[in-house]
Amino acid sequence: MAKITVIGIGPGSLEDMTPRARKAIDSAVVIAGYNTYVNLIRDIIEDKEVIGTGMMQEVDRCHMAVESARAGKDTVVISSGDSGIYGMAGLVLEMLLKIEKDNRPDFEVIAGLSAINAAAAILGAPLMHDFAVISLSNLLTPWDTIKKRVEMAAEGDFVTALYNPKSKKRIKNIEEVREIMLKYRSPDTPVGIVSNASREKEQKVISTLNDFTKEEINMFSLVIIGNSHTYVNDGYMITPRGYDI
């Protein structure tokens, strides 16, 4: 039986992809992924078969990848970042589990650096303490559920990372997040925005809870809102663990 492997290619550069992920790509016959991400690894996939479609077609793409593995071809499904964090691992696994076990391709998830790992390194040390990770995309999740989570993250004084913070069509969610957070945290709370981490045009901005929504934020940005102890010094964002140094 062929194998389907769902891998995280990391934030962008091949320098940030693990050897385990690299080997899975090298030994695969078919690569499936959103075109933008396939292009990030174009140099290493040579003449492999590619199942690449545009954004919003994840379900069809994963079905094709599963069929490819069932047809006997070792297939890799790629996510940018970590396939296990808001990535393709779940979708592929749910599809596989509908196939009776005797006919099911082998399955493996290979982790990668997610946007939060990459952005934290670029900002300094914002994640030395407890944190919450929330996607602001309300395509598959009711906005009220997301807002409730923002409220709980704010009240719990979690450092709060926002995935999919803003798109061309979805511009108000981030403003509502700001308003909820301001009920619990100082307007001076540091907020870091990292866009295109580990890719060309990587950008880092450190702002405040009061002002951060005035900055450029898009689908390639990760936003990290500090907790009540987070501070900025010389361009670094730091949430102290509490060591006495």
Place this chain on the structure above:
Amino acid sequence: MAKITVIGIGPGSLEDMTPRARKAIDSAVVIAGYNTYVNLIRDIIEDKEVIGTGMMQEVDRCHMAVESARAGKDTVVISSGDSGIYGMAGLVLEMLLKIEKDNRPDFEVIAGLSAINAAAAILGAPLMHDFAVISLSNLLTPWDTIKKRVEMAAEGDFVTALYNPKSKKRIKNIEEVREIMLKYRSPDTPVGIVSNASREKEQKVISTLNDFTKEEINMFSLVIIGNSHTYVNDGYMITPRGYDI
């Protein structure tokens, strides 16, 4: 000026360390880290100078690493997992910022796979939805603060990952977490426990919120408590994103 680089070596195997981290080790003169983690990369540090001390001596070790860089030696400080998630990035950065800028070594953080990335891949797809990350170590954080965060994570229906869930001396915290979670979630909620991810003796257990504290949990374990939609099928733990497949 020499450079101090804080890197995450990933969960254990060299297969999970990024090329960027590997290159930093290769080009360093001095390696600083907890002995257990230095041993994980023993094969690639050859005859480099090592600043290695036992657990609980992080502050002294980082001071020595900073002094090593000030003395002109390129120095790498290693954390297991991701140096930017409960790792050494913050401690080193705080020390550096006390040095006047002209005499300060260059500084870089290089991200690695944290326990949560590694454990999620091993369990299946538990992190397809919003999640909270909480350390149960109350050495530097008041227990009431941690409990409040557990309560907020529970009420917000976050998938909840627990770092440092239990040690030989600290065995009651995890029981209190279970009790708080049970106020909000079904006793049948899936709980995944991954110990020694990507190392020898890697172990994976999937239990329930009602029963998970009966399982072996130690300082090398990561615990992931599902949200209200998480389910288990054929040994995989899955939190569905909500796609219609």
